[in-house]
Amino acid sequence: MGQPRERLGTGIGWRPEIAGAVEDMPGIDWVEVVAENVCPGHLPDSLLRLRERGVTVVPHGVSLGLGGADRPDEGRLAALAERAVALGAPLVTEHIAYVRAGGALTATQPLEAGHLLPVPRTRDALDVLCENVRIAQDALPVPLAVENIAALISWPGEEMTEGQFLYELVERTGVRLLIDVANLHTNHVNRGEDPAKALDELPVEAIAYVHVAGGFERDGVWHDSHAHPVPEPVLAILADLASRVSPPGVLLERDENFPEPAELERELDAIRATVKTSGDLVVDPGTERRDVPAASDAARQRTAVAQAALLSALVAGTPAPEGFDHARLKVQSRALAAKRADVVAKVAPELPEILGAAYRDEFLAYARTRPMTGGYRHDALAFAEHQMLAGRPEDADARRKLRDWWLERSGPAPLSKRPAARLLHATRRVLLRR
Numbered sequence: 001m002g003q004p005r006e007r008l009g010t011g012i013g014w015r016p017e018i019a020g021a022v023e024d025m026p027g028i029d030w031v032e033v034v035a036e037n038v039c040p041g042h043l044p045d046s047l048l049r050l051r052e053r054g055v056t057v058v059p060h061g062v063s064l065g066l067g068g069a070d071r072p073d074e075g076r077l078a079a080l081a082e083r084a085v086a087l088g089a090p091l092v093t094e095h096i097a098y099v100r101a102g103g104a105l106t107a108t109q110p111l112e113a114g115h116l117l118p119v120p121r122t123r124d125a126l127d128v129l130c131e132n133v134r135i136a137q138d139a140l141p142v143p144l145a146v147e148n149i150a151a152l153i154s155w156p157g158e159e160m161t162e163g164q165f166l167y168e169l170v171e172r173t174g175v176r177l178l179i180d181v182a183n184l185h186t187n188h189v190n191r192g193e194d195p196a197k198a199l200d201e202l203p204v205e206a207i208a209y210v211h212v213a214g215g216f217e218r219d220g221v222w223h224d225s226h227a228h229p230v231p232e233p234v235l236a237i238l239a240d241l242a243s244r245v246s247p248p249g250v251l252l253e254r255d256e257n258f259p260e261p262a263e264l265e266r267e268l269d270a271i272r273a274t275v276k277t278s279g280d281l282v283v284d285p286g287t288e289r290r291d292v293p294a295a296s297d298a299a300r301q302r303t304a305v306a307q308a309a310l311l312s313a314l315v316a317g318t319p320a321p322e323g324f325d326h327a328r329l330k331v332q333s334r335a336l337a338a339k340r341a342d343v344v345a346k347v348a349p350e351l352p353e354i355l356g357a358a359y360r361d362e363f364l365a366y367a368r369t370r371p372m373t374g375g376y377r378h379d380a381l382a383f384a385e386h387q388m389l390a391g392r393p394e395d396a397d398a399r400r401k402l403r404d405w406w407l408e409r410s411g412p413a414p415l416s417k418r419p420a421a422r423l424l425h426a427t428r429r430v431l432l433r434r
Helices: 016-024 045-052 073-086 123-140 163-172 182-189 197-199 231-243 262-277 298-316 326-347 352-367 374-390 396-410 419-433
Strands: 010-012 028-035 055-058 091-097 098-103 108-117 144-147 176-180 207-211 216-218 221-223 249-252
Touching: 010 262, 016 045, 016 249, 016 262, 028 045, 028 249, 045 055, 055 073, 073 091, 073 123, 098 298, 108 298, 108 326, 123 163, 123 298, 144 207, 144 352, 163 176, 163 197, 182 197, 182 207, 182 231, 197 231, 207 231, 216 326, 221 326, 231 262, 249 262, 298 326, 326 352, 326 374, 352 374, 352 396, 374 396
Parallel strands: 010 028, 010 249, 028 055, 055 091, 091 144, 144 176, 176 207, 207 249
Antiparallel strands: 098 108, 216 221
16 A cells, blocks of 8 residues: 555646746646656756746656557656656656557567557456556656546457456556546547446546546547647546545646636636545555566567557558448548647648648648658658659749758768668668759
């Protein structure tokens, strides 16, 4: 059993676009920052000022892929640990999801989803997840909490409900939970899952904190956008959770389409009123690192094949695996491509500036035939290269700007051991200099 600890209180997701507003907001006890978006040696001044005022900062990872068939990448784990230390964080969080598939376990091309995808609630996937969580716990200097995710699709042949899956995960690993009530609502609309049943089954006493966010419904599908106001059904799930346990912390997430600070403050007030925290200490049993047996090679292999087949169908246009809803797969595929276009536009804002209104259509056309195999920065360079090799954009001045941008950022790359690859790389650079 873990030791009592103080509440985090009420917080908000820190984003550069609202950094000043967050600093000025009354009653902000803590903030959460996307771990991959901060550099430990160059923390934003806003975060430093918040820390100096005693505001807790929690790093929230999005790229570890703990639900993936491969064991967690040591470099990514080290980076997450480094951010926890730099921010003086009491814990770190990640997701119960997979974000990449393929590679050595399946002898196929490695693929990146660019987003969080649901793991099948099977014994194989649970064994893999438990071992991956244990590896992460051993590598991190502070406790780990993992988040339930929103999903558009359901895996066929699942053996457990979400609540049962999370209960066994906590029972076997001692990991804490980050429960996103907006994701419970999303899964209610998209997959017909009852949020109350999930709360009945999961170990609410292991909750580290709670996420609250908005979204929108289109054609019977709920999109967890983090860009819209928190709807009443999400607050109702929060109220149900708060009637069962007093959550140590509750945090408002907003990633895009930021409203005026006054509107964010009203949402925070609504969250406080819904939770009606008593200020008591909470006993969190999810702090002990348990002895978790290694997942069998066969379990990892089966999980790898299943995840690679689904991801390939979503991003590479291969046939849909048996048992999936084909219409929902198309919705998910379009959503992944749209998110990919949005993120590339953020990490490489020069591309939409150079290509103008044509950027989005050109990128979506590119994404339909070229799955992402690396990070978003690599994706931006590959897209620019694809445009130029196809003789686009047609405007000579825009094509020159795109060429200069690509040449400046592609830089010298480590030479491949394969002569053909070296020749292809050199040929492309010569062609693109013209």
